Every structure is written in C-alpha cells, then in structure tokens.
Amino acid sequence: MSSESLHGKRVLVTGASGFIGSHLCRRLCQIGAQVHALSRTEHADGDARLHWWRGDVAELDAVRGIVIAARPDVVFHLASHVVGAREREQVMPTFRANLMSSVNVMLAASEAGCRRVVLTGSLEEPEDGEAEAVPCSPYAAAKWASSGYARMFRALYQLDVVTLRVFMVYGPGQGDLKKLIPYVTLALLRGESPKLSSGQRQVDWIYVDDVVEGFVAAAEANDGIGQTVDIGSGALVPIRAVVERLGRLITPDIKLQFGALPERPLERVRVADTVRTQKVLGWQPSVPLEKGLKQTVDWYGRWLKEHAQ
Numbered sequence: 299m300s301s302e303s304l305h306g307k308r309v310l311v312t313g314a315s316g317f318i319g320s321h322l323c324r325r326l327c328q329i330g331a332q333v334h335a336l337s338r339t340e341h342a343d344g345d346a347r348l349h350w351w352r353g354d355v356a357e358l359d360a361v362r363g364i365v366i367a368a369r370p371d372v373v374f375h376l377a378s379h380v381v382g383a384r385e386r387e388q389v390m391p392t393f394r395a396n397l398m399s400s401v402n403v404m405l406a407a408s409e410a411g412c413r414r415v416v417l418t419g420s421l422e423e424p425e426d427g428e429a430e431a432v433p434c435s436p437y438a439a440a441k442w443a444s445s446g447y448a449r450m451f452r453a454l455y456q457l458d459v460v461t462l463r464v465f466m467v468y469g470p471g472q473g474d475l476k477k478l479i480p481y482v483t484l485a486l487l488r489g490e491s492p493k494l495s496s497g498q499r500q501v502d503w504i505y506v507d508d509v510v511e512g513f514v515a516a517a518e519a520n521d522g523i524g525q526t527v528d529i530g531s532g533a534l535v536p537i538r539a540v541v542e543r544l545g546r547l548i549t550p551d552i553k554l555q556f557g558a559l560p561e562r563p564l565e566r567v568r569v570a571d572t573v574r575t576q577k578v579l580g581w582q583p584s585v586p587l588e589k590g591l592k593q594t595v596d597w598y599g600r601w602l603k604e605h606a607q
C-alpha cells in the first residue's frame with residue numbers, strides 16, 4: 299500500500315494529546331485522513347482538523363462507545379502511563395493504562411470490524427524467545443503482555459494487529475519534562491547544571507518524525523500483521539554522549555553532573571533490528587541523531603522564550 303492509502307480514511311488515535319500522539323495526529327491530517335483523537339484531555343494547541351473524544355481507555359464501555367461512534371478503519375493505540383519506575387505504586391496505573399487499555403481497544407476494534415490496529419510496544423519488554431523472561435518494570439510487564447494479547451486477537455479473531463516496539467523517542471514537544479532530553483535541554487538553556495546518573499547506559503535513540511512514519515507504514519503495510527516490529531535507529535549511543543552533544547549545542551561551559559543520581563536496576567540494552575523493519579514495513583529511520591538533537595534544542599529554545607513572557 300502507498301502512503302496515499304490513509305487519505306480519506308477514518309482513523310482513531312488514542313493518546314492523541316501526548317508527545318508522539320500529537321505529532322502523529324498532525325501527520326495523519328496532512329495525509330488527508332479523518333482523524334479522531336482520544337485522550338482524557340485535549341492537546342493544548344488544539345488543531346481544528348481533529349475530532350476530539352474524551353475518555354479513559356481503561357474503561358471498556360467508553361472505548362466501545364467511541365469506536366462505534368468514530369467507525370475507524372485504523373486505530374493507533376498510543377495511550378499509556380509512560381513511567382519506567384520500578385516502584386510497587388506503578389503496578390496498577392501501568393496495568394490499567396497499558397494492558398487493560400490495549401485489551402479494550404482490540405476488543406472494541408474487533409467487535410466493530412476495524413481494518414487494522416497498531417499497538418505501541420516498548421524496548422523495555424523482554425527479548426523474544428528469552429527463557430524465564432523477567433520484565434524490568436510494571437510498565438514493561440504490561441507492554442509485554444499486550445503484545446501477547448495482540449497475537450491472540452490475531453490468531454483467534456483475525457484482527458489485523460501490528461505492534462511497534464518503539465525505542466527511545468526524542469524530539470520537539472515532549473511534554474514530560476522529567477524525561478532525559480527535555481530535562482537536560484531545558485536545564486542547559488536556563489544555564490543550570492543537570493544532575494545525571496553515570497550515563498553509561500547504551501540507548502537506541504529515535505527521532506519523533508521517524509516514529510510517526512513508522513506508525514503510518516504499519517497502518518498501510520501488507521506484512522507484519524500479528525508481529526512485533528522494531529522502530530529504532532539501529533544504533534546504540536550512550537546517554538553520556540547524547541548529554542555531552544546537548545552540552546556542546548547549547549552551552550559548553552556548564553558542568554554536567556554525571557554520577558549525581560543512582561542507576562536504575564535491570565536497565566535493558568537493546569538495539570532495533572531495522573533491517574527486518576525495512577523488509578516487513580518498508581520503513582527505515584531517516585533523521586540522524588545530530589540533526590534531531592539540533593531541531594529539538596531549537597524547539598525548546600523557542601518554547602522557553604514563549605513561556606518566559
């Protein structure tokens with residue numbers, strides 16, 4: 299299928315007010331899809347082209363009602379409690395917003411005869427085929443279980459589900475300012491010294507526009523149905539190197555406090571298999587890290603100026 303195939307189609311984006319969801323909604327509008335956006339709150343810069351639905355994706359009746367009313371050909375399910383913390387308090391919120399929500403979305407979509415569902419997995423999930431795999435966080439456990447349900451919905455109810463295992467996303471508009479790149483960027487732009495762990499962890503970083511193209515490809519591809527496909531850059535870069543690049547881009551004179559924060563237990567080191575993704579979805583990353591970081595810094599610079607007034 300070509301990228302024109304979403305033109306004129308009805309699509310539902312859950313998590314539409316979020317970082318990736320808002321970029322995806324903009325791109326889908328640009329393609330000419332009829333975009334139904336779902337979150338508990340609307341995105342602050344409300345785009346008039348979007349049809350907004352407010353609802354909690356952990357409530358089956360709410361999801362059913364919205365899917366019946368919106369009649370989407372494709373559902374992009376991005377709504378999530380995106381917290382990798384290991385504390386017991388995270389078990390229920392991640393279970394509701396990640397696992398229960400995915401089951402609700404797939405159930406409602408299969409009952410309503412949707413053509414395709416694109417789910418959002420995570421690099422935090424255990425590797426395929428790992429014996430006695432131990433998810434590293436409540437978030438990872440919920441994401442991992444969702445992809446099991448996706449395979450079941452495919453096998454038992456013939457629902458076309460593609461799960462995208464999304465790696466570490468960065469770019470303009472990441473609203474959670476505690477995440478590494480917004481935190482470091484804003485600290486440096488304000489002339490403050492960011493506190494960091496050792497920065498040794500190797501991460502596969504992927505620019506948000508590339509991720510959005512991955513979602514579009516997953517909605518349109520003939521292959522990948524019932525599978526989990528990686529959306530990452532295919533390269534590992536340590537956190538330390540990324541933070542140092544931000545330092546060079548913004549203000550090389552400020553001290554970066556590596557080692558000031560403790561390491562998180564059970565961190566996964568994983569790199570995306572982009573060769574397989576290219577084969578399955580015809581997608582490959584196109585934004586180099588240096589360029590993506592520069593665009594991100596420029597965006598936060600403008601954001602800071604607007605919010606300082």
Ligand SMILES: NC(=O)c1ccc[n+]([C@@H]2O[C@H](COP(=O)([O-])OP(=O)(O)OC[C@H]3O[C@@H](n4cnc5c(N)ncnc54)[C@H](OP(=O)(O)O)[C@@H]3O)[C@@H](O)[C@H]2O)c1
Nearest residue numbers: 313315316317318337338339354355376377378418464467
């Ligand atoms: N950012 C990354 O690096 C990354 C990496 C791998 C995978 N992912 C996945 O990509 C997806 C999007 O991530 P993101 O970074 O864009 O997250 P985000 O900015 O935190 O957005 C999460 C979205 O989910 C919505 N949401 C949360 N709970 C909800 C509920 N119960 N009912 C309805 N909506 C709910 C939020 O809106 P309201 O609060 O307004 O409801 C928000 O729109 C998630 O599935 C995440 O797990 C992200």
